[in-house]
Amino acid sequence: xxxxxxxxxxxxxxxxxxxxxxxxxxxxxxxxxxxxxxxxxxxxxxxxxxxxxxxxxxxxxxxxxxxxxxxxxxxxxxxxxxxxxxxxxxxxxxxxxxxxxxxxxxxxxxxxxxxxxxxxxxxxxxxxxxxxxxxxxxxxxxxxxxxxxxxxxxxxxxxx
Amino acid sequence: xxxxxxxxxxxxxxxxxxxxxxxxxxxxxxxxxxxxxxxxxxxxxxxxxxxxxxxxxxxxxxxxxxxxxxxxxxxxxxxxxxxxxxxxxxxxxxxxxxxxxxxx
Numbered sequence: 126x127x128x129x130x131x132x133x134x135x136x137x138x139x140x141x142x143x144x145x146x147x148x149x150x151x152x153x154x155x156x157x158x159x160x161x162x163x164x165x166x167x168x169x170x171x172x173x174x175x176x177x178x179x180x181x182x183x184x185x186x187x188x189x190x191x192x193x194x195x196x197x198x199x200x201x202x203x204x205x206x207x208x209x210x211x212x213x214x215x216x217x218x219x220x221x222x223x224x225x226x227x228x229x230x231x232x233x234x235x236x237x238x239x240x241x242x243x244x245x246x247x248x249x250x251x252x253x254x255x256x257x258x259x260x261x262x263x264x265x266x267x268x269x270x271x272x273x274x275x276x277x278x279x280x281x282x283x284x285x
Numbered sequence: 286x287x288x289x290x291x292x293x294x295x296x297x298x299x300x301x302x303x304x305x306x307x308x309x310x311x312x313x314x315x316x317x318x319x320x321x322x323x324x325x326x327x328x329x330x331x332x333x334x335x336x337x338x339x340x341x342x343x344x345x346x347x348x349x350x351x352x353x354x355x356x357x358x359x360x361x362x363x364x365x366x367x368x369x370x371x372x373x374x375x376x377x378x379x380x381x382x383x384x385x386x387x388x389x
Contacts, residue, residue, distance in 0.1 A: 128287065128288050131288050131292075135296045138296070138300065139296070139299055139300065139303065142300055142303045142304070142323055143303055145303075145307065145319055145323070146303050146304070146306050146307035146310075146311075146316075146319075146320065146323075147306075147307075151313065151315060151316070154316065154319065155315075155319070158319050158322070158323070161300075161323065161326075162326070165300075165326050165329070165330060168293075168296075168330055168333075169330075169333055169351075172293070172333050172334060172337045173337055174333045174336070174337070174347075174348050174351065176348060176352075177329070177333060177348055177351045177352060177355070180352055180355055181326075181329075181355060184355050184356070184358075184359050185322075185326070185355075188359055188362075189322060189358075189359060189362045192362060192363065192366050193315060193318070193319065193362075193366065195366075196315060196366045196369055196370060197315060199370060199373075200315075200369065200370065200373040200379050211309065211310040211311075211312070212310070213309075213310075214305075214306060214308075214309030214310030214311075215306060215310055217305070217309055218302045218303070218305045218306035218309060218310075219302070221301075221302055221305060222298060222299065222302035225298040225301070225302070226295060226298060229291055229294045229295055229298065230291065232291075235289070235290045235291045235294065236289050236290070236291050237289060237290050237338055238287045238288065238289050238290075238338075239288065239290075239337055239338050240338070240339075240340060240341070242337070242343075243343075245345055245348065249345065250345055250348060250349075253344075253345055253349065254349065254352075258349050261349075261353060265353055265356050265357070268356075268357065268360055269356065269359075269360055272360035272361075272363055272364050273363070275364055275367070276363045276364050276366075276367035277367075279364070279367040279368060279370075279371045280367045280370050280371055
């Protein structure tokens with residue numbers, strides 16, 4: 126695996142995510158979130174999951190980031206900026222990070238390098254998705270339909 | 286330097302904690318949603334990393350779980366942003382400190 130590319134993508138992704146978490150202007154934070162999503166998709170490409178990387182780009186940048194920007198534009202009347210910052214959240218996040226890093230470093234069986242792997246083709250993914258994973262796929266379709274109807278009902282105007 | 290599973294997991298943990306930071310410390314509802322999305326994305330990175338680094342990555346199990354997880358994250362974002370818009374209509378603000386009608 127290409128380690129300079131990994132380091133570059135890691136720095137880009139974490140910097141964009143940190144910007145999305147700390148920038149004061151909402152629109153800048155949303156755009157930083159899109160950049161962090163691109164970095165994650167690059168991680169997926171680097172780790173051999175090309176299809177997941179493509180899905181990540183389509184869903185997160187094509188749908189979620191655009192949806193966030195639309196919501197910001199629809200609700201920007203009173204707060205353009207985020208006022209106030211809760212410092213106890215910073216302490217909790219740093220404590221959780223320390224605990225996770227301690228657990229990862231302590232676990233000896235995690236220090237393995239990537240084995241050789243035949244390329245995962247879209248054809249194989251499609252076959253598995255249509256045979257072994259067909260029930261989860263159908264449930265997912267049902268869930269997405271329910272989420273669509275629920276979101277519509279939530280934002281519908283009361284006509285009384 | 287070769288990339289080991291530990292390094293990928295450390296990056297995913299850092300991303301998770303940045304999402305946690307955004308979800309816990311910001312007062313704006315949309316920032317909290319962005320933080321939750323980042324935590325879900327870090328979990329996806331863990332799925333892909335464990336799938337890639339196991340001894341025989343022939344079955345695309347981790348890829349399947351990651352795809353389903355991305356779809357569920359998209360549904361969650363749609364419902365969450367609809368909630369933000371509905372709450373904004375009612376309270377005329379998106380600051381979560383002022384959503385205190387249910388406070389005892």
